[in-house]
Amino acid sequence: MSPDPILPHVKQPADLRSLTQGELEQLAGEIRTFLVEQISETGGHLSPNLGIVEVTLALHRSFDSPRDRILWDVGHQAYVHKLVTGRQDFSTLRQFGGLTGYPSRSESEHDFIENSHASTALSYALGNALANQREGRDAYTIAVIGDGALTGGMAYEALNHIAVLRPPRLIIIVNDNGRSYAPTVGGIAALAHLRFDPRYEWAKKTVGKVLRSLPAIGEPADELARRLKESVKQLIEPGTVFDAMGIKYSGAIDGHDLDALEEALEHAKAFAEEEPTVVHVVTEKGRGYEPAINDEIDKLHGVGSFEIGTGMPKKAELKLTDVAGKALLHAARERDDIVAISAAMISSTGLKEMADEFPDRVIDTGIAEQHAVGLAAGLAMSGLRPVVAIYSSFLQRAFDQLMMDVALHELPVVFLIDRAGVTGPDGPSHHGAFDLSYLRMIPGMTVGAPADAAELCGMLQTAWDAAGPIAIRFPKGAAGTLPGLPVEPIPVGEWEQIREGDDAFVFAVGRMVDPATKAAIMLEQQGLSVGVVNARWVKPMDPRLSEWATSARHVVTIEDNVLSGGFGEGVADMLAAEGVEVPVHTIGLPDRFLPSGAAGDVLASVGMDVESLAKRIAESIA
Template sequence: MLLENISGAEDVRKLSLKEQKILAKEVRRFIIEKMSDNGGHLASNLGVVELTIALFHTLNLPKDKIVWDVGHQCYTHKILSGRRDDFALLRKYKGISGFPKRDESPYDCFNTGHSSTSISAALGIAEGRDILGEDYTVLAVIGDGALTGGMAYEALNNASKMKKNFIIILNDNEMSIAKNVGGMSTYLNGIRSNKGYTRFKENLASGLGKIPVVGNHLVERLKNTKNSIKQLLVPGMLFENMGLTYLGPVDGHNLHALEQVIHEAKRIDHAVLVHVVTKKGKGYAPAEKNPSAFHGVGPFHIATGKSKKESSEKSYTDIFSESLIKEGKENKKIVAITAAMPDGTGLDKFEKLFPKRFFDVGIAEAHAVTSAAGLASAGLKPVFAVYSSFLQRAYDQLVHDVCLQKLPVVFAIDRAGLVGADGETHQGIFDISYLRSIPNMTVMAPKNARELTEMLHFALQFQGPIAIRYPRGTAYRGFSEKQEPIEYGKAEILIEESKKREETQTVEKTEQTTERTAEQTAEDREKKTGKIALLALGSMVSTGEHIVEKMAKKGVNLSLVNARFAKPIDTEMLDKLSEKGYRKILTLEEGVRSGGFGEAVLSYMEAHHKDIFVENITLPDAYVEHGDVSTLRKMLRIDSDSIIEELEKKGFFVIY
């Protein structure tokens, strides 16, 4: 196999065109086999195999720099740069990342993970190159879906000022995560189907150039009128009008054509955009047929494309989807918004039933939030379903366009908390903190599937900005029978220590033959420790339940409170706990410490109940690497066993 002999760009540069084609087949087979075992981003990576090989063959990597937009199409890049053997641990704890990482390889010049950033980053690198007087090629690869993000246009606007070579490759696969929408998609479709301008320009220049003296003069004169010709033959000529030289479209699976156009682009002394047309999922029929379904995959059967881990249990996303459809049938003012993630957020089903009340704005979270604000101001009830880490991209719009005006926008925040294999750029661990910082914002988190349904109903009646955060994965079913009506800012007691003790006493009284009764034992313990309450938010309620059960076996009875609201916190509940003799409170949340729910509880208790000790269990104020969620929870010590171990070391359960 050729692939076994590739450990860097110097090996790729030695290959003939025929060998490169063989290498492309081997790389595709390798990616499909590895993704079928471990999961990962499949369709996007299969689409750029030839493009990546062409870049490695024509560029002087790693001296030259490639910035991959989002970065979920970098597998071939990693394979060719000497990390093929590391793919057994791709996206696993302590293994290589599924995205470019600067500390992983000199071939990765910039960390990416979110969309529409590559041109800005690459432009900065190119400008740094020029200021320092260095000489290397800088190239940004951006997908057509990423061009729906406004940041890309801000970068294009500045790229036009470049006086030295700077290359942008537009990887046009007609599909971002969901099918592209809007004017940019229509524009690119027009360019794909119109080769008239390119052919006309080549033939005209060639023919006139053969006419002695007069011919060359005419070619120069025609350069002054080229914009008129372009406007006539190519729709819009958006990129040329912005000051960039446009090359393409080029077949993104034709290695010879790709290498020719890259060499041509390198000769241009300013910013140039190379339009490359590729097919997402190329070489694997199930992914070609349904690239959206094969964007991010778990382990699957290669022959059929079907998942190896089919689950009949519903996820929080499923529950949200079903609940929103039910609400949508009863209230025609409800509208749904997604930023290119209808399948991932569960809005695809809503779209099928209510197409006129569904808006896919593309990869444009900032626009989505302000658009939702506009819909709310017009009298509708917008629900923006979005992953936690992607909502970060619209913080200013949350502050100024929604919350300042107190507009009733519902934010359905999926993938809140740890999400696992996608790593630092995708962990949803900051939303509690950044949402709590905004005036007029209400933040909720359900303890289980049923409560998510109830919270969505509550949110749709609420007259103000409100967010519901819920985790990725199977919806928790515990405490389904315990469901007090949701009231604004009110928590609920799930397990009360005194009632738990009474139940324990009933059993012990029938069995105990010792002189001391269970009641005396419990009273003695209470005198030593005071009562202890666990305040758990959202996904941490199940962890709290496990802590209560495990400590009960050790003879320590605890109370468990479902916080429900991260903002506002239930201060009346905190006052009642103090009145009832609780002297220790343990807060549990799957978010960073700074600005979180636990800090809010701690601040209130320090101001009003100084005699009560508060311990916060949170994620550290740090970026969390990739790995499966259960492994990360243990590593971060927010699983029940780790929490108990840490608190017992501190004497939390026995000393007061």
């Protein structure tokens, strides 16, 4: 007979403290089963959460949340934290109005950071610990950061500062599973593997014995022996980046051994009374679920709904990301100056096939978007044609590099920007709601927003011969069928008229072209004549804009970008500059952060589904 389940009885962290080791192990198993079952239905972050079960339980037993603050870097690994802080209904995970996929302050007093862009938690933690110190509060601040997130520059800026300010009761948990999505790039990645290598254990023991047997005679000899010991120790036990910075380091701890974890956390608490302390835990991404462990690409890091037996997606379809990757690969076969760069997201930005065929021409920088763009500038300056494949919201990180390193130098870097506009279940921090604004303002930047897969390939074809920087932004979504490659280039600045009309002319961008056209067809049935133009280049704009505009009584712009600084403002400015007097009505995303949810639901909630668009266009005309 299987024992009574424990998970339903865990209503708050305190409930964990009365459990025995055996019960905790049972609970860890129940949590893993729960995660696999729930995420197989809703999709979500699977393997990071399977890997952090014991660490989360140990943290909530050792610390007193929310008095002590646990800050999750990225926050994608906080599902277990949600489960033990009173949130066990995962049926609406990441849906509109449902449980969010990251920590959320409106959901729980145990949640603090909801940003979900990597490498930030150490800065928040330092701020929090300094404030505690200043206010005389003796609470702990615990930042949990993955080895992947530790490849981001902001984490080092914070560490550098922590080493100087050294507030008490600041604890950093490095959750080291050796992977971002793919194996983690860079020096940090070597840390755990060295320490867990049996040869290292052997060397440590043997050399330790030899060192202990060294004689200590007289002072100079003593000093010599000490230095000798140190340098031999350095050889087999190189200092960590934390040691080097003077931050107390302990580890590596087996992150699935509850006893060891709790002991390490108790020690860390004691150390942290004096100085910031790092606890390095080694975990297995996807722990307990074979299909995740066996997945070589990304261990099923983030998934849609899937079959539990195999881990395979329930719905497999060609996505715009795949099309971008295939068009890029096609071009890479034709031209050997093309190189691709990804900030730790090779597979999810469609670069996997190119990386398999041309491993030397696909560069993973780690979660380092600023560096990725700077690197592209260097490559372009030296005659290559780099493509930075990146999500819209993560490119925000590299705004200064876009502006200063690429655009100021007029370098022909191609930005292949995925997840533009309303992105969906990942919520406020992942919507690509700002790219048209932040790209359009950059001098010399060409900005394309293809309406479908064929246009995406056509624009990419244009990009290979662009004289300066060019950005092509497209949404997350299905692509239909793969266009025959190569697709004819689309001349920069040339829009496409889709429908005639004289009551209003609608200028729509990217994924909004289709609903705009459908809305115009609906309005035709109501006796309104509405023209539609696919404004596929947001910068530069088509010089025919004023012609179209004067032929209609109203101009309506539709974009899946915030109105502020967006395409609609550009249209209004250009018409004003050319002295065209026609009312311009701009439709776009509102001036607020949008929630999680399927893209269609989120767009409908801001009046941008077909019916609402038809209504809004009709109101503009009225």
